[in-house]
Amino acid sequence: MPTTPETALPRAPTASSDLLSDLPTHHEAQRHQLLEQQRRREQAAQGLELQPISTSPKSPEASTRTRGRNPRGRSESTRGPAGTGSSAATAAEDTRTLLHNYSDSDPDLDDVDDDDDEDDASRAPMHSRPRPKNSHAPDRLDLAPSSPTGQNGRATMNQHVEYRGKSSSMESPTANLMGREDFSLDHEPPDTPLSPSPVNRSFYELPIQDRRNFLLLVLLYFLQGIPMGLATGSVPFLLKAHLSYSQIGVFSLASYPYSLKLLWSPIVDAVWSARVGRRKSWIMPIQMLSGFGMIWLGGRAKQMMVDAGAGDGSGVWAFTGWWFFLVFMCATQDIAVDGWALTLLSPQNLSYASTAQTVGLTAGQFLSYTVFLAFNSPGFANRWFRATPKDYGVMTLGGYLTFWGWAYLLVTVGLAVLKREERTRDREGIAEVYRVMWGILKLKNIQTFIVVHLIAKIGFQANDGVTNLKLLDKGFSQEDLALTVLIDFPFEIALGYYVGKWSSSYPPMRLWCGAFVGRLIAALLAQGTVMIFPKDGVTQWYLLVVIAEHIFSTFTNTIMFVAVSAFHAKIADPTIGGTYMTLLATVSNLGGTFPRIFILKLVDVFTVATCIPPSTPPAGDLKGSLITAPFSCAMEAEKHRCIDGGGACVIQRDGYYITNIACVVVGAITFWSFIGPAALKLQALPLRAWRQPGGAHGT
Numbered sequence: 001m002p003t004t005p006e007t008a009l010p011r012a013p014t015a016s017s018d019l020l021s022d023l024p025t026h027h028e029a030q031r032h033q034l035l036e037q038q039r040r041r042e043q044a045a046q047g048l049e050l051q052p053i054s055t056s057p058k059s060p061e062a063s064t065r066t067r068g069r070n071p072r073g074r075s076e077s078t079r080g081p082a083g084t085g086s087s088a089a090t091a092a093e094d095t096r097t098l099l100h101n102y103s104d105s106d107p108d109l110d111d112v113d114d115d116d117d118e119d120d121a122s123r124a125p126m127h128s129r130p131r132p133k134n135s136h137a138p139d140r141l142d143l144a145p146s147s148p149t150g151q152n153g154r155a156t157m158n159q160h161v162e163y164r165g166k167s168s169s170m171e172s173p174t175a176n177l178m179g180r181e182d183f184s185l186d187h188e189p190p191d192t193p194l195s196p197s198p199v200n201r202s203f204y205e206l207p208i209q210d211r212r213n214f215l216l217l218v219l220l221y222f223l224q225g226i227p228m229g230l231a232t233g234s235v236p237f238l239l240k241a242h243l244s245y246s247q248i249g250v251f252s253l254a255s256y257p258y259s260l261k262l263l264w265s266p267i268v269d270a271v272w273s274a275r276v277g278r279r280k281s282w283i284m285p286i287q288m289l290s291g292f293g294m295i296w297l298g299g300r301a302k303q304m305m306v307d308a309g310a311g312d313g314s315g316v317w318a319f320t321g322w323w324f325f326l327v328f329m330c331a332t333q334d335i336a337v338d339g340w341a342l343t344l345l346s347p348q349n350l351s352y353a354s355t356a357q358t359v360g361l362t363a364g365q366f367l368s369y370t371v372f373l374a375f376n377s378p379g380f381a382n383r384w385f386r387a388t389p390k391d392y393g394v395m396t397l398g399g400y401l402t403f404w405g406w407a408y409l410l411v412t413v414g415l416a417v418l419k420r421e422e423r424t425r426d427r428e429g430i431a432e433v434y435r436v437m438w439g440i441l442k443l444k445n446i447q448t449f450i451v452v453h454l455i456a457k458i459g460f461q462a463n464d465g466v467t468n469l470k471l472l473d474k475g476f477s478q479e480d481l482a483l484t485v486l487i488d489f490p491f492e493i494a495l496g497y498y499v500g501k502w503s504s505s506y507p508p509m510r511l512w513c514g515a516f517v518g519r520l521i522a523a524l525l526a527q528g529t530v531m532i533f534p535k536d537g538v539t540q541w542y543l544l545v546v547i548a549e550h551i552f553s554t555f556t557n558t559i560m561f562v563a564v565s566a567f568h569a570k571i572a573d574p575t576i577g578g579t580y581m582t583l584l585a586t587v588s589n590l591g592g593t594f595p596r597i598f599i600l601k602l603v604d605v606f607t608v609a610t611c612i613p614p615s616t617p618p619a620g621d622l623k624g625s626l627i628t629a630p631f632s633c634a635m636e637a638e639k640h641r642c643i644d645g646g647g648a649c650v651i652q653r654d655g656y657y658i659t660n661i662a663c664v665v666v667g668a669i670t671f672w673s674f675i676g677p678a679a680l681k682l683q684a685l686p687l688r689a690w691r692q693p694g695g696a697h698g699t
């Protein structure tokens with residue numbers, strides 16, 4: 001969750017002016033220097049246009065007044081009585097911090113506000129309060145240096161989707177650099193810190209209200225992870241028994257809302273009911289719709305999967321539409337929950353919002369992907385839970401969806417009855433956010449970076465989207481796949497931690513380029529793993545080979561994700577940092593999702609397979625009509641018809657191998673001819689190259 005450096009209420013200028021006016025007369029110049037530094041830091045954090053400040057000693061109160069308008073469009077000097085007390089206290093606190101720090105360099109100032117020195121050590125850092133402004137934008141990204149998983153809580157292999165906004169400390173290095181008197185836009189971007197937490201406290205040291213709200217956030221994120229883990233993890237594997245690769249490519253469209261939620265996030269932040277609450281106005285109806293949708297789908301999921309693969313395969317669109325709806329609901333709820341986290345937790349403990357999302361999403365997706373996939377497997381259930389074998393698992397997709405649909409409704413009722421949201425009258429400006437997005441898109445270097453993002457992942461698409469499906473096609477069981485993910489997961493967490501350290505010590509895009517090459521190698525190793533699949537079935541040594549290949553692939557994937565996320569944080573303009581980084585993350589996610597449907601289609605196009613009729617009629621009853629003549633069985637429906645009729649589907653040319661090699665070749669050519677040089681060139685650019693002309697920091 002973002003902890004963007006900005007106060008919850010505008011500062012009252014009177015308190016800070018009174019404190020600074022107590023300085024001796026011969027320190028008049030120092031006093032005005034402090035005022036100027038304080039004003040610049042506040043305006044840089046709030047996105048205000050910097051105005052010249054008067055240095056006349058005759059009007060200290062006027063000299064501290066902000067000339068611009070605050071993010072709500074109202075002058076801070078005209079703020080009503082409701083905000084005066086808290087804002088004055090905040091200003092006084094920040095001014096004391098400035099004076100205390102400045103006194104280290106000037107002993108004459110040590111006697112200013114001496115009684116508060118003890119309190120200063122325990123106070124939260126300056127500008128550590130939550131930022132309601134543009135909460136839709138910072139709430140979207142999760143930059144990996146603070147998330148050791150490297151995947152923002154995702155348990156799904158080979159996919160990194162940036163779900164949410166980064167903690168504000170990802171923006172603070174740039175803000176701190178800009179606050180220096182010797183700052184120039186020709187400075188190198190600052191390094192990203194490893195730990196963004198403003199206060200290091202254990203969970204049990206938090207106030208009781210923060211602990212309760214933290215658990216509420218974990219629960220809400222956990223519920224989001226349930227359908228996401230199914231849509232991006234388990235369901236494609238279940239569909240493999242019914243659909244061709246092309247049809248599974250159509251189903252991949254269901255995951256698009258998470259890559260596109262930036263487009264409607266300003267609306268979620270701006271439209272709400274004052275009676276219900278700013279965030280509950282969206283969370284409660286979304287969870288109700290999601291719950292009813294999961295219950296409805298749970299009663300029909302099995303038949304819909306069969307219908308999706310029947311005939312010409314047109315039924316896959318209806319099945320995909322329902323999952324698109326569920327993922328769209330999750331993405332929209334994610335926007336609201338991210339924004340609510342900014343006010344649910346106290347400012348000094350706001351870093352726990354990131355922890356809540358990581359824990360909740362990870363647990364929900366891990367349950368829906370790894371655990372569900374294992375318990376849905378008939379082999380796993382027969383081995384560990386049954387004396388008499390059966391042809392279905394302990395969990396079915398329909399039963400799982402129905403259970404969690406009712407859980408959604410129960411939590412929604414509890415949220416409506418037991419949780420009261422703090423009232424607010426603040427409204428966001430939708431048009432302004434879209435205007436900022438458009439301004440960023442017009443930057444030439446951003447356009448180059450967007451092209452890099454959109455084509456960079458083509459080289460890995462076949463490995464990311466097809467390798468696991470091909471292993472299942474070869475005979476790799478669901479329980480073996482679940483075991484592979486289970487073992488891969490702790491490695492991913494540990495590797496993500498070290499990658500976060502590397503990305504703060506070395507140029508991030510150079511790391512990214514090195515991992516790019518490694519990921520191309522991982523795609524070739526994955527193809528080799530599929531090619532050596534044992535004819536007699538999975539053995540222990542082969543399972544170890546698959547696990548090792550997955551760990552290496554995850555390692556290179558994590559380096560790329562963490563490195564590019566760190567670079568996003570370094571180049572983002574802190575005055576519009578959330579919108580800036582969210583836009584880049586959206587393009588990065590699209591680069592991994594939009595090619596998937598075409599790559600899966602190519603696998604079917606390049607595959608050549610023929611159904612060979614049986615030489616003698618097989619004994620026993622057949623599931624289908626007896627096959628008497630050869631025909632193509634490249635598509636999944638034809639393959640099943642061949643096998644059910646006693647034939648054998650023989651693959652003369654496997655489209656996976658051709659598609660994967662083609663992807664790696666395209667990835668290598670584009671990397672050495674354009675992507676690599678462009679990435680290193682973008683890395684070397686000064687901050688000026690990433691600022692909007694005429695902006696607060698663009699001149």
